[in-house]
Amino acid sequence: MMDRSPKPPEALMRAIAQDLRPVRPSPQPLQLALRMVPLALLVSSVILLAIGLRHDLGILGPLLGWGASAAQFVLAIVLVWIAAHESTPAGRLPRQMVYLAAAAACLVVVFVTLLTFSTSPANAPLLRVPPRVNEMLRVSPWIMGFACGIGSTVAGGILVLFFSWVFRNSLATRPTMAGALYGAGAGLAINAGWRVACPVSTPWHALGAHGAAIIATAILGALIGRFLGNRRLHIGGRRS
Amino acid sequence: MSEGDQELRALMIRYQGGSLEAFQELYAQVAPGVRRYLLHLAAGSEIADDLLQETFLQMHRSRAAYNSNYAVKPWVFGLARNVFLMNRRAARRWAKVHESREDLPEFPVLPEADRLGSQDEIRRSIACLAPDQAEALLLHHEWGFSFEEIAGMLGISAAAARARASRGMADLRVALNSLQRARA
Numbered sequence: 001m002m003d004r005s006p007k008p009p010e011a012l013m014r015a016i017a018q019d020l021r022p023v024r025p026s027p028q029p030l031q032l033a034l035r036m037v038p039l040a041l042l043v044s045s046v047i048l049l050a051i052g053l054r055h056d057l058g059i060l061g062p063l064l065g066w067g068a069s070a071a072q073f074v075l076a077i078v079l080v081w082i083a084a085h086e087s088t089p090a091g092r093l094p095r096q097m098v099y100l101a102a103a104a105a106c107l108v109v110v111f112v113t114l115l116t117f118s119t120s121p122a123n124a125p126l127l128r129v130p131p132r133v134n135e136m137l138r139v140s141p142w143i144m145g146f147a148c149g150i151g152s153t154v155a156g157g158i159l160v161l162f163f164s165w166v167f168r169n170s171l172a173t174r175p176t177m178a179g180a181l182y183g184a185g186a187g188l189a190i191n192a193g194w195r196v197a198c199p200v201s202t203p204w205h206a207l208g209a210h211g212a213a214i215i216a217t218a219i220l221g222a223l224i225g226r227f228l229g230n231r232r233l234h235i236g237g238r239r240s
Numbered sequence: 241m242s243e244g245d246q247e248l249r250a251l252m253i254r255y256q257g258g259s260l261e262a263f264q265e266l267y268a269q270v271a272p273g274v275r276r277y278l279l280h281l282a283a284g285s286e287i288a289d290d291l292l293q294e295t296f297l298q299m300h301r302s303r304a305a306y307n308s309n310y311a312v313k314p315w316v317f318g319l320a321r322n323v324f325l326m327n328r329r330a331a332r333r334w335a336k337v338h339e340s341r342e343d344l345p346e347f348p349v350l351p352e353a354d355r356l357g358s359q360d361e362i363r364r365s366i367a368c369l370a371p372d373q374a375e376a377l378l379l380h381h382e383w384g385f386s387f388e389e390i391a392g393m394l395g396i397s398a399a400a401a402r403a404r405a406s407r408g409m410a411d412l413r414v415a416l417n418s419l420q421r422a423r424a
Contacts, residue, residue, distance in 0.1 A: 005268035012293050013264075016300050022258040023304035089318025090310045092395035169305040171298070173322045173395070229326070232298070 029084030029091065032166060033077050036189065039162055040073070043155050044193025051197040056120040064119055065196060068112045072192035075105050079185035080163065086178040087170035098181070105188055109214065112195070113206040122201045144200055148209040149216075152187070152194045156217035159186035164224045172229065179225015180218045187217030248312035256303050267296060270313060273383055274320045280378060281324045283367075291327060295320040314385055318393040357416040365415040373408030380405045 008016070026032070057065045082101050085093045163182040172178035191210050198210070248269060254262035274295060278288040299319055306315060357365070366374050372394075379385045379393070380401070390401040 006271050008264060008267045008271070008296065009293060012296055013260075015297060016263055017260055019300070020258045020260055023256050025253070025256055026305045026307050028307055028309055086395075088305070088307075088310065088315075088392075089322055090314035090389065090392045092318070092392055094391065094397040094400070095395055096397070098395075169302045171302050171305055171319055171322055173318075173325055232301075232326070 026169070029081050029088065032084040033081040033185075035166060036080055036159060036162065036185070037077070040076070040159060040186075040189040040193075043158055043190060047151075047155060047190075047193055048197050054122070054195075054197060054199045056122045056199070056201075057196070059120040060116060061119075064112075064116060068116070069192040069196050072108060072112065072188055072195075075101075075108055076185040076187075076189035076192065079105060079188065080182050083163075083167070083178045083181035083185065086174065086181060087167055087172040089171050089173075092173070098177070102181070102184065105184060109188070109191065109211060110207065113201075113203055113211075116195070116206070117201045117203055120201055122199060141200070141202075141205065145205050145209040148194070148198055148200075148205070149212050152190050152210060152213035153216045153220075155194070156183075156187040156190040156213060157220060159189060160217050160221050160224065162186075163221065164228065167225070168228060170225070170228065172225070175225040175229025175232075176222045177225070179228070180222035182225075183221020184214060184218040186221065187214030190217070245311050245313065249308050252303075252306055252312050253308055256306065263300075266312075270316050271296070273313070274316055277317055277378075277383065278320055278324060280375070281321065287327075291320065291323055294327070295323045298323055311389065313383070314389040314393055317379070317383070317385070321393060357419055361416060361419050362412075365412050365419070368415060369408050369411055373404050373411065376401050376404035377408035377412070381409070 027035075054060075078101055082093055082098055085091045086098065160183050163186060164179075167178065167182065170178060191214055194210060194213075195206070198206075200206070248266065251262045251266045251269075255266055271292060275288060275292045278291045278295070279285075282288045282291065295316070299316060302319075306312075366377070369377065376390055376394070379390045380387065385393070387398040387401040387405070390396075390405075391398040394401065396404075
């Protein structure tokens with residue numbers, strides 16, 4: 001019965017026989033997305049320990065303080081879950097759903113920022129630092145914006161690097177898109193923790209610095225995704 | 241889950257465990273269909289055979305990325321499509337894709353359309369359909385994928401996959417009917 005079955009070409013067989021070590025099957029997209037939770041929580045905890053909780057958490061209340069962060073965190077997991085689907089040849093989600101999730105993430109960040117500002121329009125940086133430093137930050141708010149932007153980009157970058165390792169075998173048709181999605185997820189997860197620590201709630205700061213950090217991690221993820229995709233193509237192009 | 245699919249999943253798991261025989265068996269079962277699909281995508285270009293090898297090489301490199309919750313065939317077909325698109329992006333290959341052969345690609349004649357015209361007419365009519373419609377039509381009617389599976393491969397909703405296949409079939413009927421009228 002198998003006589004007429006096509007046989008793999010010699011060169012292909014050689015390449016495969018050279019590396020046949022057993023591999024562990026990839027987890028499902030949701031499990032893959034949930035892998036970020038411990039690392040994201042760890043990084044957020046370090047941030048909270050270093051900066052401390054924002055002084056107006058009492059005014060914000062548990063819903064707008066912790067609840068809004070939890071919502072952002074869940075949305076971050078959804079973005080990474082979509083990225084994991086995008087990386088699976090047979091499991092891609094409809095494009096509309098991908099764009100909808102990205103738009104929802106943007107809207108949630110903007111909405112939470114505006115709601116936080118309207119509830120507690122705090123713009124004085126009250127950090128656990130010498131009063132002189134707090135005064136300098138108050139006079140030059142761009143320093144605070146710069147510190148928040150750089151800090152949350154670096155923290156998000158740790159998660160992006162982790163995802164790049166997790167998704168190194170990704171088979172995404174659109175690797176740049178998959179990378180941007182997990183990058184945005186990483187940025188959003190870090191922002192969920194960062195906003196509970198950052199004492200400034202003015203929209204220009206929250207959107208300009210924290211929002212820019214989310215965009216930066218999304219771009220970083222997109223670049224790494226593109227690099228990994230190109231590398232895959234390049235490896236393929238080297239065959240004889 | 242069909243019996244054939246169960247067998248393919250079992251083969252894939254054995255292959256992930258390091259069995260060369262499982263890979264050979266997998267190749268024997270999946271490669272002919274994937275080759276025809278690639279021929280369709282590459283418009284009959286000879287690059288399809290290169291892409292077939294590339295698909296199985298990619299599958300090997302990324303065999304860990306397979307999860308047994310997915311059916312194997314849509315996964316490999318999706319991977320083949322991915323390989324085709326990635327290669328099309330590489331400019332040096334793009335030119336080769338367009339060096340299509342004179343004869344029409346050997347993608348199959350749909351059983352549903354078999355009565356409507358000769359095999360050659362059907363092939364020609366399919367080649368004239370909008371590419372996304374022809375792809376959905378063939379994936380569903382020829383390779384037997386469900387609309388959910390097609391949706392997962394193409395990154396569209398199942399309803400969109402159904403609509404593309406259905407519009408493709410309607411356009412194919414129109415094209416074949418007009419051919420028949422012209423002949424009469």
